[in-house]
Amino acid sequence: MHRGSCLCGAVRFTVEGELRAPDACHxxxxxxxxxxxxxxxxxxxxxxxxxxxxxxxxFQSSEKARRGFCSVCGSSLFWDPLQRDWIGIAMGAFDTPTQTRVALHIYLANKGDYYELEEGTPRFDTIPPKPHESSA
Structure with missing residues (x-):
């Protein structure tokens, strides 16, 4: 079980089971x-x-997704792709170690100029299909 929360603790969550390797979106x-x-x-x-x-x-950020944040402290918590059976949870919101590593970086064409990325992690200018999603 993994536990997490926002900065002020008004929003808390638990996740049953193992976490998938996270992705980093730029x-x-x-x-x-x-x-x-x-x-x-x-x-x-x-x-x-x-x-x-x-x-x-x-906040409905596009036709396909919305983003969730704490209304008290403003912590960014969720990326919710509508019409999917999963939700993205911000890695920084977990209160305990996750035992994961970033699996890939996406939308690098939009990457900020003020940071560099570690070598060895796959990088994409768009988003490849997620292994747990059907292409249908």
Whole structure:
């Protein structure tokens, strides 16, 4: 079980099971949402228990996704792809070690000029299909 929360603790969550390797998104929307690039793990919705859901504010950032943050402290917590059976949870919101490593970087064409990336992690200018998603 993995536990996490926002900065002020008004929103808390638990995730049952293992976490998938996270991806790091460098798109402009993720950079604006998080203040840097956004690193998240994709978790089946059924594995997440949320406390303080009334303190999560959702911003519809595109036709396909919304972003969730704490309405009290402003912590970026979720990336929610509508019509999917999973939700992205910000790695920085976990309270305990996750035993994961970033699996890939996406949307590098939008990467900020003020940081460099470690060598060896796969990089893409767009988003490749996620292994746990069907292409249908």
């Amino acid at each position: 798109c402009g929307k993720c950079r604006k949402h998080s203040g840097h690039y956004f690193v998240s793990t994709d978790v089946p919705r059924s594995a997440v228990t949320l406390e303080g859901a009334d303190k999560v504010t959702w």
